[in-house]
Amino acid sequence: MSAIFHAGISGYRGRMGRAVSQVLDARDDVVVAARIDWGDEADLSLCDVVIDFSTAEASLALAQAAAELGGPALVIGSTGFTPEQDAALEQAAERIAIVKSGNFSLGVNILIGLVQHAAQRLDAQDWDIEVTEAHHRRKIDAPSGTALMLGEAAAEGRFSDLADLQLKPYDGITGERPVGKIGFSSVRAGGIVGEHTVMFASEDEVLTLSHSAIDRSLFAKGAVAAAAWVRTRRPGLYDMQDVLGFRQA
Numbered sequence: 001m002s003a004i005f006h007a008g009i010s011g012y013r014g015r016m017g018r019a020v021s022q023v024l025d026a027r028d029d030v031v032v033a034a035r036i037d038w039g040d041e042a043d044l045s046l047c048d049v050v051i052d053f054s055t056a057e058a059s060l061a062l063a064q065a066a067a068e069l070g071g072p073a074l075v076i077g078s079t080g081f082t083p084e085q086d087a088a089l090e091q092a093a094e095r096i097a098i099v100k101s102g103n104f105s106l107g108v109n110i111l112i113g114l115v116q117h118a119a120q121r122l123d124a125q126d127w128d129i130e131v132t133e134a135h136h137r138r139k140i141d142a143p144s145g146t147a148l149m150l151g152e153a154a155a156e157g158r159f160s161d162l163a164d165l166q167l168k169p170y171d172g173i174t175g176e177r178p179v180g181k182i183g184f185s186s187v188r189a190g191g192i193v194g195e196h197t198v199m200f201a202s203e204d205e206v207l208t209l210s211h212s213a214i215d216r217s218l219f220a221k222g223a224v225a226a227a228a229w230v231r232t233r234r235p236g237l238y239d240m241q242d243v244l245g246f247r248q249a
Contacts, residue, residue: 119157
């Protein structure tokens with residue numbers, strides 16, 4: 001059995017906070033030492049790591065407080081950070097270890113790593129890349145944030161920025177597909193939790209890498225896995241690619 005560690009939950013009253021609570025409470029190697037919400041005071045010294053799904057403002061305040069103490073480590077799943085807040089978070093990470101990610105699904109992050117490696121090895125002159133995603137009818141943005149992460153991984157594998165490679169949505173008479181570009185398509189229907197596919201297609205063969213989300217609890221499980229990993233790391237700003245070992249120091 002793994003060594004017991006003490007975890008805190010920031011934003012514990014929210015949807016993801018409650019999901020993280022359920023995952024932590026089901027483990028016998030974790031003691032939940034603090035449950036924090038915006039405005040609450042908590043003794044961070046009781047925690048080896050805090051999992052935070054709150055707001056960008058609250059996450060930054062938590063990171064700065066933890067940095068002042070020299071710990072605990074943090075796992076941050078909040079979104080919507082401004083460039084200035086990201087810069088301040090990087091400063092905090094000079095003193096504590098932080099994992100920050102927009103998607104904590106272990107499967108999605110494995111997929112991201114595989115996509116980057118495939119794009120690096122498959123010649124852009126011969127292999128087209130198409131990213132397809134499907135979500136429930138209530139999702140208001142397209143392509144999804146995860147689809148863009150997959151596109152960014154593919155672009156990074158080709159030593160480029162996604163902004164330089166992303167195609168506009170196909171509509172009408174578009175002409176021949178440009179070489180080396182990355183296309184996106186989206187589906188919105190019913191109650192689909194989330195499906196993502198990256199297709200690498202040449203004239204002779206097609207390679208398809210895909211992921212389907214079945215239950216939203218998978219994001220909480222990934223965040224807890226990140227917490228178990230980051231609690232013993234040196235100060236720095238990490239993401240799930242580090243957690244899964246796709247980046248070797």
